Amino acid sequence: MTEDIIKETEDKMIKAIDVMEERFLNVRAGRANPRILDKVEVEYYGVSTPLIQLATISVPEARKLVIKPFDRNSINAIEKGIFEANIGLTPNNNGETIMLVIPELTEERRKEYVKEAKSLAEEAKIALRNIRQDANNAIKRLEVPEDDQKASQDEVQDLINKYNKIIEEKLKAKEDELMSI
Numbered sequence: 001m002t003e004d005i006i007k008e009t010e011d012k013m014i015k016a017i018d019v020m021e022e023r024f025l026n027v028r029a030g031r032a033n034p035r036i037l038d039k040v041e042v043e044y045y046g047v048s049t050p051l052i053q054l055a056t057i058s059v060p061e062a063r064k065l066v067i068k069p070f071d072r073n074s075i076n077a078i079e080k081g082i083f084e085a086n087i088g089l090t091p092n093n094n095g096e097t098i099m100l101v102i103p104e105l106t107e108e109r110r111k112e113y114v115k116e117a118k119s120l121a122e123e124a125k126i127a128l129r130n131i132r133q134d135a136n137n138a139i140k141r142l143e144v145p146e147d148d149q150k151a152s153q154d155e156v157q158d159l160i161n162k163y164n165k166i167i168e169e170k171l172k173a174k175e176d177e178l179m180s181i
Helices: 002-024 072-085 107-141 146-179
Strands: 041-044 047-050 055-061 064-069 091-093 098-101
Touching (some): 064 072, 072 098
Antiparallel strands (some): 055 064, 064 098
16 A cells, blocks of 8 residues: 555656756757747647647757748748747748847856756755655555554655755756856
């Protein structure tokens, strides 16, 4: 019975770290990454459509994204969608493609991104603590001997320690990526 709770707890902790990693991808590092366009929605024939469904996105250079719409008539709508997404990039349109040039990051901007990454890591740690709390409450509700209850709660604590360490490692890697020039 407690094994099920512990397995479910570990699955939730893994998902919390996956969410943090996903959100880390949206923190720019001064290099072109098509993922920064994931949130861009384009008004296409009256329907809000994700940009990825309307165009191919390529990275010809380290700091440049090229968006080639499947339908050339949608180019202005795509530009408008990029502006409205407020991703901090200005689209340049040559009639067939849209280019987004990623500016060099200043030291100050890099530090802001590191703060944002630390904030995302802290949110993941809070999620882990909430998952631990839920697991401990579920264990307490079980009709098991107190020794087994304590052993299960210790196991949950070992899990949170393990996943907090993983969060710290991933945060350190992201900080290094952001601060490298």
